[in-house]
Amino acid sequence: MRMRRPGRPEDLPDAGVLWARWAALAVATWDAEEEQERFRHGYWLGDGDHDLRYDDGACSRWVLTRAAGDRAVLFGQDDAGEVGRYRPPIDVLAGSPEWVRSEGLHDLLARGRVECVYWFEDGTWHRAPYPDDLRDDGLDCGIGHLASRDRAVEAICALFEFDDDCEGVVEACERFFAHAERGTVTGEVVRAFADEVFRIRTAYELLWPKVPIARSETDLAAMTALVRWR
DSSP: OOOOSSOOGGGSOOHHHHHHHHHHHHHHTOBTTGGGOSSOOEEEEOSSSSEEEEEOSSSEEEEEEEETTTEEEEEEEETTOOTTTOSSOOOTTTTOOGGGOOHHHHHHHHTTOOOEEEEEETTEEEEOOOOTTOOOOSHHHHHGGGSSHHHHHHHHHHHTTOOTTSTTHHHHHHHHHHHHHHTOOOHHHHHHHHHHHHHHHHHTTOOOSOOOBOOSHHHHHHHHHHHOOO
């Protein structure tokens, strides 16, 4: 599944599935020491347990926030997007319900840190209307790799620098995402995935990046809880 440019609400998967894939990437790259860092990049759980963050360290920054009633808000910015440069300015909150319009989001918009906002309610994604000549809102470049499981598998393989010659890697990643989307990730599932990543890295002499690091049962509990939408 490929997203269009600019993105459309129907290009996004169900919010629970999006959360699961995003969280699976956060678990796959988990390092307990990095969880304490204030400034970071990659995939991680934000403050509290209701939002996921993604920052590629260069040109893309995104947040997925859970809200009551199986609702969610996705917002962020990618340098490929043209919303911030469009004139007259686009109101990316036009038509959004009050629960979307948080003080924090308004602050980020005012500082130019957010140019793209989608919200999920009653099982459907929504966004503000765009001008017909807007070419890109940054959604595809920023979040497109989470639009389908195939693209998510490609993304996680790229993170671990696996290529087509690494036997078993696609199957291992597909199993992990399948568990995440079904809500069946357990400590044993995380351990099995980490062991398989380590095996493949060792077999093909790949020294970087690291496998998921869980230093305690508390780490494992946090990693498995991260993937649950509810």
